Amino acid sequence: MNAPRPDHVLVVEDEPRLARLVSDYLVAAGYTTRIVDHGLDVLPAVRQHAPDLIVLDLMLPGRDGLSLCQELRRFSEVPVIMLTARVEEVDRLIGLEAGADDYICKPFSPREVVARVKAVLRRHKRVPTDLVAAPSSPLVIDEERHRALLDGHELDLTPVEFRLLKALAAAPGRVFSRDQLLDKLHDDTRALSDRTIDSHVKNLRRKLEQACPGLEPIRSIYGVGYRFELGDDTRAWSSSP
Template identity: 65%
Template sequence: METPSPTRARILIVEDEPKLASLLADYLQAGGYESHWVADGRDAVPAVKGQLPDLVLLDLMLPGRDGLDICRELRSFSDVPIIMLTARVEEIDRLLGLELGADDYICKPFSPREVVARVKAILRRARQPPDAGSTLLRIDESTHSAVFHGTTLELTPVEFRLLKTLAANPGRVFSRDRLLDNLYLDHRIVTDRTVDSHIKNLRRKLEQAAPAHDPIRSIYGVGYKLEIE
């Protein structure tokens, strides 16, 4: 494989079906991306650490190691965007994949064009700095301030960290456990329902600033995400 151009995003394909992996690689190349392919689940994490891809297309049913387990480990050290590819259509698998930190989930059979479109959308989102997802929301960590629809929000330190975490990856679903990891600097023991309470307070303050807008979306059984329209 040729050396990736520094201006082209690198996509890691973790897929044990050679024909499908080759098809995805062809469509990604046509879309302007570089790609690298690994077929064994045990090679996925080393590939991410060694190649630092911009996005991972991750199959769930892999030889050597399950895709959900791979996703769990990747999220322990990396925020690289992950799109799960799978033939599993059960709701529990979809929810579990998002709970572990996947950014998107596509069921087989799928259109390679759709995969490329999802890749493009997620990379565009991932490259936005935390306060640039929309001019409607601005976050300044240096001054510990947040402005929504032109109104400065009066946030507690925990609410500020919660909003900053959600805004860093707009559109990504965060589980309650993952949000808790970012809320308390002293790592105190609290229940996951504590997040619900902070979300409620944060929503109230966002609504006070812009009554017709609620950018926080609840994903039943999974967690929360931020969508600025």
């Protein structure tokens, strides 16, 4: 029996020493890696080598990491961990809204990068048995294909928005605090605030509204958090053991 192929990580970093350090730690952890040091080379490398995860620096020559992440999301759901020296919250929010799965601020430990890579890959590959919809449900979540359909319309969601919708829809009627939702979306929430969830909810609501005008399944509970409900259709949802 052939051994499974090791996950391949594309390291996008223009500082040679840092790129090599991150790559060496990932290889020691059992991954294969490829280093790209210029923004214009990133998308061709993704299309040619189909990495399982990308470690993407925010500031790159040729093209910045945010615009690259936004374009990646037009054709790929490959997990992205962004690296940056910017520590302001607005930059963290912009990075996550662009479709990044996680965010690490410099300076960082290479061991932290390895731990984040493991966590994001584990979350991305989670077996799709968490949520099942009956045929009559207007919302269908296919975790294996990373697709969500509302009333037959496919939703164009970022990875974070997909996880947010899945977490809310798994427990219709339950009120989630912002902290509880942050815990479900990110492994390390120390650098994030309530505004992060509010921003993701705003974007998710807009996409749900575009798919089904007049439908507002995500309700704000003043001073508490958010609740998901689709009226009688919520009974179609069930969680597997």
